[in-house]
Amino acid sequence: METKLPPASTPGSPSSPGLSPVPPPDKVDGFSRRSLRRARPRRSHSSSQFRYQSNQQELIPLPLLKDVPASELHELLSRKLAQCGVMFDFLDCVADLKGKEVKRAALNELVECVGSTRGVLIEPVYPDIIRMISVNIFRTLPPSENPEFDPEEDEPNLEPSWPHLQLVYEFFLRFLESPDFQPSVAKRYVDQKFVLMLLELFDSEDPREREYLKTILHRVYGKFLGLRAYIRKQCSHIFLRFIYELEHFNGVAELLEILGSIINGFALPLKTEHKQFLVRVLIPLHSVKSLSVFHAQLAYCVVQFLEKDATLTEHVIRGLLKYWPKTCTQKEVMFLGEMEEILDVIEPSQFVKIQEPLFKQVARCVSSPHFQVAERALYFWNNEYILSLIEDNCHTVLPAVFGTLYQVSKEHWNQTIVSLIYNVLKTFMEMNGKLFDELTASYKLEKQHAGASEPSYPLHPPIILPSTSSREQQKAQERQELWQGLEELRLRRLQGTQGAKEAPLQRLTPQVATGGGQS
């Protein structure tokens, strides 16, 4: 029904008759949390780390490290480290400016010193260094300001204490990378608990912090052999929690990036533990809503695994098919991209194992009304290697996709898709003309059959759907009869258990009583 508007006065949106355009909220609480959160001015970021800081002593600038004789260097270093362990409130940007400046200068000096001076890192300074780092970086991350934080859309909250924090991270990194650094000494302090807390920080919303953490964790993984298995295990715990419990963790992409290079270094044959990680953690990660944020890194990990061990291919592809997106076209395009990456490295012997279900899915994608999905799927035929695989197995692949391609070529709304499909069909024809002709003939026959047989079921109009072939109709009818028969049998059984004292019609009622869970 159209809404008639008077020529001039049209304030706001005219309401269509009968329907109120804005359904009135039935609850008084008309505030959606979201709208309010969006609208209000940004609250200053709070951070739990200042909880236990009381009676702050004032920081006094110490002499420069380069100005003292070597004999006093370590004593001064340790005092500087202690100074850097004092925390400041960055929420109040004018509070204790002098102290902040003293700490910043000291940190700068430490960064400089550990990076360029040899012989500074002797055993006694390790505990002081690790203590300073721990005090600064380990903190409970504050609650997210925006509960529906979307890493793709929203601006992240940046860590207010970054001016200091960055220097601490920089110092940590240089410490780990210093030629004097001795893992055998450091491992007493960089232990499992330390690593666990480091991993928790990957949830930080600040991308700058995650970038540092990524490099640092990578170094830790490289230098502390005893922690490797633990790091891998904790990472998989984080992922599993992310998949099955929370769907929220900011550092997934960074962790996957590290894992990508870790997987790269796995020795062959792969341990069961690693294979399990692929199948039970990496593959299910594809099901997460926010896949787009970390998909590139995830696909890289998966392909790394397949390059290591081709026998995993079938498992991986079947896994991807299981988690294939049903409604999200954006994700579908990503899946297709990953699938092509996998096909790029697939061994022909593996391809044979999954070609049928795989190409049925590809055919479904080609027939997607979303042209980007269809287009991405059709690009497979531009890939030389994939094309050669298809050619080698055309007797299986062609029948799996032919019907869909043929139909979509006639029906798709998007001209680009139609012409892409024509190209694909042309390739098929050149690939195996005989098979192509056979498939065309049988497809047409089936179509014809469907058209001709429609009037043969005049008594059952409801089961004749417009585009179903006669075989499908027949199946549907058989199915209906089967369930009808079952229902009758069920009722007869019920009668049997009820005894035969009631009249047949009344016996229809007991199904309510016993039919557990039928809807």
Next chain:
Amino acid sequence: MAGVAGTRMGQGAAGGDGDDSLYPIAVLIDELRNEDVQLRLNSIKKLSTIALALGVERTRTELLPFLTDTIYDEDEVLLALAEQLGNFTGLVGGPDFAHCLLPPLESLATVEETVVRDKAVESLRQISQEHTPVALEAHFVPLVKRLASGDWFTSRTSACGLFSVCYPRASNAVKAEIRQHFRSLCSDDTPMVRRAAASKLGEFAKVLELDSVKSEIVPLFTNLASDEQDSVRLLAVEACVNIAQLLSEDDLEALVMPTLGQAAEDKSWRVRYMVADKFSELQKAVGPKITLNDLIPAFQNLLKDCEAEVRAAAAHKVKELCENLPMEGRETIIMNQILPYIKELVSDTNQHVKSALASVIMGLSTILGKGNTIEHLLPLFLAQLKDECPEVRLNIISNLDCVNEVIGIRQLSQSLLPAIVELAEDAKWRVRLAIIEYMPLLAGQLGVEFFDEKLNSLCMAWLVDHVYAIREAATNGLVKLVQKFGKEWAQNTIVPKVLVMANDPNYLHRMTTLFCINALSEACGQEITTKQMLPVVLKMARDQVANVRFNVAKSLQKIGPVLDTNALQEEVKPVLQKLGQDEDVDVKYFAQEAISVLALA
């Protein structure tokens, strides 16, 4: 499929005694294996039909083994299966055979997808009750043990939910084993499992003997509450509520309170938040004495926590906490130990904290009585009424009824008015909508005079708001006002103003007149409707905008039942007939509809 169905049809005519061979299991299985997920799902949902058709024996020997073997499907299908099996006991032959259902459910309890697993556990819990004690020990408990020592975390997580259902009916020896298994899950290597165990700790504690609670559950609780992961620690807080209910005051003080105290000061705000969130439950569980000694100081800390989330959660609990204090000395405790902290929250930097407080603070007036309310609470109410955040003001206004009972709303009315006016004109229509919803309540409490003087013009302004939802809500609000203040008031105050809008140059405002008439006619009664409203409606039938005209038709249909036959026949009928000949199809349609509904044809 065609071949299989052929077999079926070949035997179809037999009927009668040949039932068992009528539907070979293969046919059904074919259905359950169909390529189309939706068809498989439909078949699974009719699983009880299949089972009934097969009979109990074949269900046990053929259907269930098939289901157990082929558990690899879409999660949606598995979910439906897990649900179905929970109600299957009757279909496999009653409690004596309930254990036949365990194998498929056991597999389902180990799958990756959480919803499927949870549903399988739910069904297992249901079925456990149908087991005989012997069958429980012979079949169910071994299943729990298998799950509890499964090698992937999914099965161990599922096991956590099954301990409490089989424990009470097990023999002592088996009980000890069950406890042992639960203990090891509480210190599982995987945090997911520890979380599952922690979340079931309270439930499990409830079915244990008191001695075991003290000797085993309490240490588990203490461990979980100091877990390395805050996600585990916060679940221990929940368990604390259940555990505390089971112990005596002395035991509580010695065994539980130190741990709870730690949780309230945990370094992770999530754990502290949980303590704040569960505060009322904890308070009830530990009893009045410990509340005074331990909980009140903890609560004070939560109210001035450094994290706004925690403060807001605590602020939400202020009223409940005060209500649940023992009557004796309650006032003193609130005045001395709670109120000072509340005063600070009123000027908190975070609006969610203030808004949480505003949603409960009015409730304190009934607890503290008139004198204290006027002296101590009123300034806080007034401060919140002037808060910069509309949500805070709204929360105060929406709870005015509590104060009204204690001191009467007049005390507030001077401050109330500016707050209401400001909300009424807020730029966000949802804020305006919220205040409209409270108008009838406010009007009732402030009285008709105050309303006419100060608020009436607001209500009228809403009728010409540029957002439809506001106009609509304002229209509905009028009805409630008329119900409160009576017909005469409506006739003198509301109706004339509404009718004036019929001549407004804006057609939307003219339509608002019609909507108001629709809403008000019943409340105003026949006389006002016939004498004042009807002429206006009839006049509008000549409006140049078709939307107005067909709304006239709709209005006439609506108010028709209120009018007498005379008016209907003499005045309404000709107009509707004329509209029935309108050039616009919609106008015609609604006019004809009105004619037929009012039986004027």
